Amino acid sequence: MTEPLLQIDKFDVGYGDGIVIHDLQLGIASGGSLAVLGRNGAGKSTLMLAIAGHLVPRAGRMRFDGKDITTAPPHRRCRAGIGWVPQGREVFAPLSVEEHLRIAAAPGVWTIDRVYDLFPRLKERRGNFGNQLSGGEQQMLAIGRALVTNPRLLLLDEPLEGLAPVVAQDVARCIGEITQADNMAVVLIEQHAGFALRLAQQAIILERGVAVRRGTSQAIAADRDALEQFVGIRKPVRAA
Amino acid sequence: MLGLVNILIGGIAYGFVLFLMAGGLSITLGLMGFANMAHAALAMVGGYTAALLIGKAGWPFLAALAMAGVTAALVGAVLERTLFRRLYQASELEQVLLTIGVVYVAIAAATYLVGPEQMAITVPAWLDGNLRLGPIDLNRYRLFLIGSGVALLLSLVHLIEHTTFGAKIRAAVFNRRMTASCGIDVDKLYALAFALGSALAGLGGALSIKLLGLDPNFPIKFLTELLIVVSVGGLGSLRGTFLAAMLFGIIDVVGKYLLPEIGAFIIYATALALLTVRPQGLVGRLR
Numbered sequence: 171m172t173e174p175l176l177q178i179d180k181f182d183v184g185y186g187d188g189i190v191i192h193d194l195q196l197g198i199a200s201g202g203s204l205a206v207l208g209r210n211g212a213g214k215s216t217l218m219l220a221i222a223g224h225l226v227p228r229a230g231r232m233r234f235d236g237k238d239i240t241t242a243p244p245h246r247r248c249r250a251g252i253g254w255v256p257q258g259r260e261v262f263a264p265l266s267v268e269e270h271l272r273i274a275a276a277p278g279v280w281t282i283d284r285v286y287d288l289f290p291r292l293k294e295r296r297g298n299f300g301n302q303l304s305g306g307e308q309q310m311l312a313i314g315r316a317l318v319t320n321p322r323l324l325l326l327d328e329p330l331e332g333l334a335p336v337v338a339q340d341v342a343r344c345i346g347e348i349t350q351a352d353n354m355a356v357v358l359i360e361q362h363a364g365f366a367l368r369l370a371q372q373a374i375i376l377e378r379g380v381a382v383r384r385g386t387s388q389a390i391a392a393d394r395d396a397l398e399q400f401v402g403i404r405k406p407v408r409a410a
Numbered sequence: 411m412l413g414l415v416n417i418l419i420g421g422i423a424y425g426f427v428l429f430l431m432a433g434g435l436s437i438t439l440g441l442m443g444f445a446n447m448a449h450a451a452l453a454m455v456g457g458y459t460a461a462l463l464i465g466k467a468g469w470p471f472l473a474a475l476a477m478a479g480v481t482a483a484l485v486g487a488v489l490e491r492t493l494f495r496r497l498y499q500a501s502e503l504e505q506v507l508l509t510i511g512v513v514y515v516a517i518a519a520a521t522y523l524v525g526p527e528q529m530a531i532t533v534p535a536w537l538d539g540n541l542r543l544g545p546i547d548l549n550r551y552r553l554f555l556i557g558s559g560v561a562l563l564l565s566l567v568h569l570i571e572h573t574t575f576g577a578k579i580r581a582a583v584f585n586r587r588m589t590a591s592c593g594i595d596v597d598k599l600y601a602l603a604f605a606l607g608s609a610l611a612g613l614g615g616a617l618s619i620k621l622l623g624l625d626p627n628f629p630i631k632f633l634t635e636l637l638i639v640v641s642v643g644g645l646g647s648l649r650g651t652f653l654a655a656m657l658f659g660i661i662d663v664v665g666k667y668l669l670p671e672i673g674a675f676i677i678y679a680t681a682l683a684l685l686t687v688r689p690q691g692l693v694g695r696l697r
Contacts, residue, residue: 223590223591224591244587244590245590245593245594245595248593254591256588256591260585262580262588264580264584269574273592273594274592319592
């Protein structure tokens with residue numbers, strides 16, 4: 171059996187004194203996709219920060235593409251192929267749309283022009299600065315900025331948060347298109363559990379930093395007790 | 411009337427001297443947000459390099475200028491890698507204390523190595539003397555300073571606002587974490603930007619000796635003026651630094667001429683008044 175693209179072993183992550191994620195075991199295959207579900211404070215974003223390299227684990231190892239990256243700094247992880255779309259988008263206010271893409275661009279199939287093809291709105295706004303964009307445009311920019319680094323694993327942290335329903339649908343459709351193409355693996359955090367479970371093949375539910383359920387998205391979507399208990403969803407969820 | 415025009419030209423030339431020295435500081439202090447008192451010491455390093463290369467080693471003027479920039483960049487890079495990089499995230503007070511310490515070490519080192527006396531610089535014949543334009547006498551060296559200052563302003567604005575390197579610096583200053591996650595080695599980027607600011611300090615120091623003179627107390631004499639220019643201009647704005655340099659150059663020279671008793675005090679009073687009315691500076695925005 172070949173090694174997964176991302177392999178996390180016995181992971182403990184925390185801030186200050188507290189441990190937020192405990193003894194986490196995770197593997198994502200090349201081209202695979204994982205939805206991370208759980209309530210606020212369950213450790214979802216902490217997990218993303220740790221994969222992106224902004225939090226160093228207290229214990230455990232992380233391997234990416236066959237190499238140990240447990241202590242690698244964020245810029246090396248990005249160059250190795252981990253693209254991060256952070257919660258809250260974190261666009262650069264003093265940079266134009268075009269500059270966001272130029273500073274992040276690395277050689278590969280995702281060029282700046284291809285991002286403009288995917289999000290024509292960004293092309294129209296290429297000269298505008300980060301703080302002159304709408305929420306939806308900022309989200310497209312944050313995704314485009316991660317794509318031009320040509321990641322093999324894309325981390326999407328609440329990409330639909332705070333978007334108007336119509337805009338959210340559009341962004342969700344684009345995320346679907348991106349993940350189908352180019353054999354790109356995805357980790358997705360999303361409050362809209364239905365969207366997350368339709369997009370991802372695998373799913374995991376975190377509760378206070380511990381993985382309490384894991385399986386295929388269909389199995390998790392069918393586990394209505396777990397969704398109600400750990401994610402707080404009462405109505406039925408449909409997976410792909 | 412003609413006298414006043416000549417004084418005004420003197421003020422503009424002094425403004426350009428200030429800008430040539432403060433341009434680099436508007437990168438390290440203004441843009442990168444590092445309270446870099448050592449900037450004036452790096453200007454002195456450039457000044458001594460040029461003066462000694464021309465005076466003792468017989469280097470041509472322009473080659474000595476270039477070497478002044480290179481030497482200051484090297485010294486700045488060494489200081490940044492060994493000392494300053496540890497304090498990027500620290501408070502301004504800690505940054506000021508460390509870098510002002512570097513200034514005093516530099517003063518002592520210059521006194522020990524070169525001696526306490528004033529150092530003069532010889533400029534080539536093509537920069538000496540005056541150029542007559544009708545009734546106005548223009549000093550060639552001052553014209554050269556003005557030309558260099560304009561070139562510096564245009565190239566710095568281009569570098570920061572229109573190149574990928576400049577965009578990376580703006581991104582890193584705004585959000586260091588996200589910039590790193592774009593695959594950018596922010597540590598290396600800051601080292602480069604600091605070396606650039608130091609090179610400009612050295613160049614500005616070398617260019618200004620002819621007008622300002624050079625002795626080991628140079629960093630202390632001009633530190634306040636440089637800080638005023640960058641902060642009144644507005645942190646992070648090169649155009650603001652330029653405007654403020656012109657303003658204070660003219661006010662200082664004209665003030666000392668018209669009101670010699672309080673002349674030296676005028677620029678401080680102006681800075682105080684301007685910063686009271688516009689704490690963000692002439693062009694800057696509050697962070």
